[in-house]
Amino acid sequence: MVLTEETAFDPKEVVELYDSVGWRGYTRDVDSLCRGLANSHLVITARDESGGLLGLARTVSDDESICYVQDLLVNPKFHRRGIGRALLERLKERYAHCRFFLLSTDHESTPEGKRNHAFYRQLGFLSYEEKQMAGFGLPRIRPPRGRADA
Numbered sequence: 001m002v003l004t005e006e007t008a009f010d011p012k013e014v015v016e017l018y019d020s021v022g023w024r025g026y027t028r029d030v031d032s033l034c035r036g037l038a039n040s041h042l043v044i045t046a047r048d049e050s051g052g053l054l055g056l057a058r059t060v061s062d063d064e065s066i067c068y069v070q071d072l073l074v075n076p077k078f079h080r081r082g083i084g085r086a087l088l089e090r091l092k093e094r095y096a097h098c099r100f101f102l103l104s105t106d107h108e109s110t111p112e113g114k115r116n117h118a119f120y121r122q123l124g125f126l127s128y129e130e131k132q133m134a135g136f137g138l139p140r141i142r143p144p145r146g147r148a149d150a
């Protein structure tokens with residue numbers, strides 16, 4: 001497996017990867033997905049020896065205080081082979097100087113949450129509650145902007 005920082009993205013290849021984990025919210029708009037990747041602070045890919053894309057991780061960061069891991073995904077055909085661990089360990093090293101190294105994931109009551117919590121705990125992460133923090137986000141569907149914002 002080869003880990004590489006990449007800045008140019010083949011839409012077909014990234015759609016295949018994001019679709020493989022069911023992340024249709026991204027693949028519905030391929031141009032937006034590719035712009036998001038290009039605008040990320042860092043994108044690392046994991047590829048096999050023939051260049052096939054196995055997984056990817058991307059960050060949003062000021063490279064000083066905060067690194068937020070926005071996406072970490074591995075094609076399910078290659079789960080449990082240490083690829084997710086390798087991607088995240090690389091990011092932990094790269095952003096070791098940042099006081100905050102954060103991410104969000106599904107609630108533990110969901111099947112994805114159970115798997116992801118086991119994974120992140122294995123990699124040394126604490127929940128926000130354990131760090132005496134809380135996470136907040138606006139609802140996905142929000143009222144249209146009022147006139148004051150226009």
Ligand SMILES: CC(C)(COP(=O)(O)OP(=O)(O)OC[C@H]1O[C@@H](n2cnc3c(N)ncnc32)[C@H](O)[C@@H]1OP(=O)(O)O)[C@@H](O)C(=O)NCCC(=O)NCCS
Pocket residue numbers: 021071072073074075078079080081082083084085086103104105106112114115116118119120122
């Ligand atoms: C989460 C994800 C990235 C893990 O990638 P991976 O390459 O399969 O994980 P690794 O093989 O590096 O796992 C490292 C360790 O994490 C734990 N782990 C990983 N998957 C697990 C699972 N399904 N159940 C329990 N523990 C798990 C294990 O301790 C594992 O070590 P082991 O295989 O030696 O027991 C992968 O499942 C994925 O892409 N999921 C879909 C996308 C997603 O939900 N991403 C996270 C978004 S926040």
